[in-house]
Amino acid sequence: MRHLTALLGICLAAQAQNWPHFRGPMAAGTADGTNPPMSWDVEKGKNVLWRTAIPGISVSSPVIWESTVYAVTSISSDSKSEFRAGLYGDTEPAKDTSPHTWKLYAVDLRSGGIKWQRTICEGVPKTKRHPKASHSSPSPAVDAKRVIVWFGSEGLYAYDHSGRQLWKKDLGVIDAGWFFDPDYQWGVASSPVLWKDRVFLQADQQKNSFIACFDAASGKELWRTGRDEIPSWGTPAVLEWDGKAQLVTNGTKAIRAYDPMTGKLIWSLKGNSEITCPTPVAGGGLIYVAAGYPPIQPIYAVKWSAAGDITLQGDATSNEHIAWSLKRGGSYQPTPLLYGGILYVCSNSGVLSAYDAKTGERLYQQRVAGKGGAFSASPIAADERIYLASEDGEVHIVKAGPKYETLASNPVGEVMMGTPAFAKGMLVIRTMKHLVAVGEPAPGSRPASGY
């Protein structure tokens, strides 16, 4: 498969900024100092550093460790396997029940060359998936020693950076789907998280939901805590503040925080959407959790000191544990972005709302680039710029701050479902068929060769 190679003036230091799991460190989605590009056009080749074809269907996000980008995919033996992007309300699973191949790719961050690829497993998927999902929706997680990938019912796997399998685990069938009719299977999407040589997995399903912790070196299960939960798709987050850590999970019946070392519940908060996807984020002593499906679409700003049942009573919007909250405004799929004291929430239809992170006062609400669109990827930010990747094939750049301003809209030419990753001077984007790196070459460097 031909890939772009380019002689670049960009210096990628050995200690490059890492993007170790979904949405980067602490799922924050921020990377100041990386100076990502402002403009590009993938179809015309402008400011494209490389573009590497990845077969199959995947809505996962790329992750980066030093000089390697990791990506997963699932390849159906049915070449007409259905995938439908866009805004629609169909609940029926995709009809493809043919054998699949699940793969992990390690791609060179500088050149886009494939360092290695591994077939992780093969077979008929054990559950169906939503037509807007994939059988490889969870993003990988990576640290200095290993890459972790999870494919739901197809298992949990660990590889070292040379592609050698370290261990694997079969966690059984993970049956996640529509709360309204359990026969409508949609597949999993919650990504594994690595923290202090531990792997955390949130498995919310029709029955027997749980959150678990595994030793990253051996795969040994260290603890498992059952959850009274219906299916959910958010990735958990290990959030750290003031020297302490909490493992925070979104969920319909309750938003919950656990001690990551023991799995013991720290606090729980009832009152949420019936389908939850966004990942919790934190900063300034507050933990932000949102969701965007009926019956309510809340945003909660929970104090770090929260403990026990912190559910709001009656019409209250705050209490001793919750700094502020809104019943409406939460996002369905994109995870909110906390940046520069402002909480940005992007709806599925591309309405970007900005809130004062301390008080919840809404600063603005605008359609991205004046037109909105379809958005599954979560907003990310670096160097006072917010990047929003749409399913419609554009990455919009909005100025960070209390007033809305579109800075650029850059065509990528393909559906984008996963959240891009920042690297030094680059943005690494997962499109439906490629991994693409865009960046502005340093003056004097040779332009990238054609596709």
Add this chain to the structure above:
Amino acid sequence: MILLSTGIALLLIQAPRLDEELLEAARKGDLPAVQALVGKGANIEAQSRYGQTPLFFAARNGHAPVVRFLLGKGAKTDVKDSFYKMSLLSAAADRGGVDVVAALLDAGANGSDALGIAVYRGNKEIVELILRKAKPPADELSSALQAAEQAKQPEIAAMLKAAGAKPPRKPEAVVAAEKLALLVGTYKGDPVGEFTVQLKEGKLFGMTQGQSFELGAFDETTFGLVQAPQVTLKFNVEGGKATKLTLDQRGAQFTLVRVEEK
């Protein structure tokens, strides 16, 4: 005595389990299992977390034999789920198929949203069935006709007109500017959130979620979205100013209260 109380305890534990199994069997269309469970005492009106009954599940999933069996046992047809507020008949019109809809209509089921759903699905057979057996009222016919025309379903539109559907009136009334100005302001209410009404160049616009909609007038206080006139806004005007508006979307009504400017 001990045996009796143990037996009662067992029954109490088994009852919810039987009900759960009945809901699942009905959902899957397993008629022998449904019959066996009803025979063991499972509650034919058992409800899921979202208010769906065995009949609701069977109807929605098109399991006609199970539907007929449960109707024969007297299962209620006036069921709505508690989450989407979908009637049993509309669930059947959505995905249940002609046989199921026919069985429900014969049992007296009705649901004002069923005709609209059948039009949306482009299912001529089910539209014909509902028109013939349920005789929907004029406003339902009107809404369905508008939906058929918007969905470019000319055959269904013709069926609806033959059944007496009249095109819905269009929001084209002329209202004086000073009357329109009374309605300008910000309104708030769950679940819509914030809805701002503005007057621009003599026309009224509503804005919510970063999107603007032109409002056309039916009369001085009732408006419809120009692009979707079946969505109506009824303003309450008291003492010379608007105090609230009621948004009506296919029968679902939401009230928003006007917020005073600071």
